[in-house]
Amino acid sequence: AQKITQTQPGMFVQEKEAVTLDCTYDTSDPSYGLFWYKQPSSGEMIFLIYQGSYDQQNATEGRYSLNFQKARKSANLVISASQLGDSAMYFCAMREGQGNFNKFYFGSGTKLNVKP
């Protein structure tokens, strides 16, 4: 089974509107981490936001928020007030393990296009 599933290969959003990028995960570990990364056309992977499996509150970082629904095993990224510079690939990822035995799993990505 896929560890991370992103079902939206591509998304369009109008500038200044909010957009939700979907992510579901599969794990039997009680302790895990969920992440979103942005990859612009330059190729660099940029860390956006982190949610721990034991965190009660949804993570927020500026215009990014992570809608964590543990029972549904979903970790959707919400970008508010989209900007043209948000156009990029977005990857959802999960970390299993601890200490020196971490392993990260990545989804297939969602390409976001922000329209002016």
Place this chain on the structure above:
Amino acid sequence: GAVVSQHPSWVICKSGTSVKIECRSLDFQATTMFWYRQFPKQSLMLMATSNEGSKATYEQGVEKDKFLINHASLTLSTLTVTSAHPEDSSFYICSAMGQYQETQYFGPGTRLLVL
């Protein structure tokens, strides 16, 4: 903070030559470093995980004699593609993680083209 550098950013080489890529954590000690490969329009594929002072753990299907990984210090890991062939052409990305960090931090990547 949490800056990772990667050199070179671009490399073009002839088939049969070896290429070394360096990954450095500039402002933190990286107890774990990861090496990924990414094909165009695809996700990241983990090649190997290395912990400082230990041998790298390779993912299934990755040839350890082909992709030599060394993590000799807490700030440096290297990936050597030995006897490179055109099918090794790809985007290689390293990442680093400190002992008390929640996430990995990525280098800018290296585009390898083997002619």
